[in-house]
Amino acid sequence: MKFGILLDHQYERGDDIARRTSELVEYVQHIRDLGYDSVFGIHHYLSSLSTPQPLPLLSRLIDHSGRMELGTGILILPLGHPVHWAEEIATIDQMSGGRFVLGIGAGYREDEFASFGIERRTRVSRMNEALEVMQRLWTGEKVTHHGKHFDLDGVRCSVLPVQEPGPPVWVGANGPIGIKRIANQGLPWLAPSNVRRNWAVGNLADYREQRRASGFGEEGAVFPIHRDLCVADSFDEAYAIAGDAVRRSYGEYVQYGMDYFESQWEGIKRKALFFGSPDDIAVKVQDFAEAGFNHFVFRAQWLGLPMERSMEIVERFASEVMPRFRT
Template identity: 85%
Template sequence: MKFGILLDHQYDRGDDIGRRSGELVEFVQHIRDLGYDSVFGIHHYLSSLSTPQPLPLLSRLIDHSGTMELGTGILILPLGHPVHWAEEIATIDQMSGGRFVLGVGSGYREDEFASFGVERRTRVSRLNESLEVMRKLWSGETVTHHGKHFDLDGVRCSVLPAQQEIPVWVGANGPIGIERIARQGLPWLAPSNVRRNWAVGNLQDYRAHRKDAGFDDTGAVFPIHRDLCVADSFEDAWEIAGGPVRRSYGEYVQYGMDYFESQWEGIKHKALFFGSPDDIAAKVTDFASAGFNHFVFRTQWLDLPIERSMEIVERFAREVMPRFKA
């Protein structure tokens, strides 16, 4: 069982990004010392919030992260060229000593695709072809590739990853996408905002499709994002972080995700990992019994002081994590 942290590096416009980056350095040092296994950054362009880009941010955090895995959760792969991504990611993997995990997704925000001049309807085929090209480049061999979106003629990647194969996790929120990921043999990164039964049910389907495609579960990673607040009770956790988590999810409504408004009560009670240490341990046990084995928790939200986030990760590490790490 592994436990990681998703850094929520989104801030109100005009905030001091230099100061916020310093906070994140201290936060990562804290989770490192508490024994967490991984730390991830998020990715968006042209957001309503000030959102530092994940690859430069993760590069700064390398020397403060100990032996934790570092990665993106997720990188919107269709908005960039695979040559660019391949060299950037190989560089970070080398700098980190082979600790990078590439979490990718196809994206959904219309303004991002329009601003990059990329047709949104091509996002899935771009993602798949980008991964194909990146793997070819990371082989170190001379690459010639003529695909639907990209053309390369006899080129080689100038920087190769430290790892023989960089782990790739793929996010998806629908059955078709989840099945596609399963048949590629890639880990499906389950989203944070879905109810328990949806996450568990889709994991069961994903594993069945994986098996049908000839992949077994030996050494497989089954990751999931969850929002986490550990307190004395659900009510106390909600008092600490309810307003900030609601505001953070509210930012997505303007991008057409009105689910976060209309279905909020269901999300509040059936998706969030909010509650006492016993409550949280029971939730982890439940999801682990279904097959999830790498939990990536978000403990930061808009307006929540970083000191409270540190208290949350510390309480989980002291009162919950040992039950699964013995």
């Protein structure tokens, strides 16, 4: 069982990014010392919030992260060229000594695709083709590729990742069609944070069945999931600490067409958040672990929540919940 942290590096416009980055350095040092296994960054362009880009941020954090894996959760792969991504990611894998995890997704925000001059309807095919090209570039051989979206003529990547044949790839998806596609590729499905327990567990079962049907075994397989985490003495106390902040953070997505964060909030609040006492959280982790999830990536930061509270949350989980799942 592994436990990681998702950094919520989204801030009000005009905030002091240098100060916030220094905060994140201290936060990552803290979770490193507490024994967490991984740390991930998020990715968006042109956001309503000031959102530092993940690859430069993760590069800043390499020397403060110990032996933790570092990764993107997720990188919107269709918005970039595979040559660019391949060399950037190989560089950060080299700098981290082979600790990078490439979490990718197809994206969904219309303004991002429109601003890049990319048709949103092509996002899945662009993501799959880009990943294929990147993985070929990481072999170190010359690559000639003439696809639907990208053309390369006998080019070779100038820097290769430490990990062979490349960094592990996790793929995010929020619907059955996307989840089935990921299973057919034999790649880990990164389950989203905001979905209710039965949806996450049911889709994981379907994903695993399809994965096996496609000929992929489960030895050493990773089944990751994002969850929002607040550990206190009770659910009500946890919600009093972080409820307004987490709801405010999710509220930012409403403007991008995700109005269910507003209309379905009570269900999300009760059935998706990992909020509660240490015993409550341990029961939730055990439940999801029995369903097959084995790498929990927790978010304990949200808009307006002081960093001190986030520090306390990850510390309490590490001291009162994590030991129950370490062997």
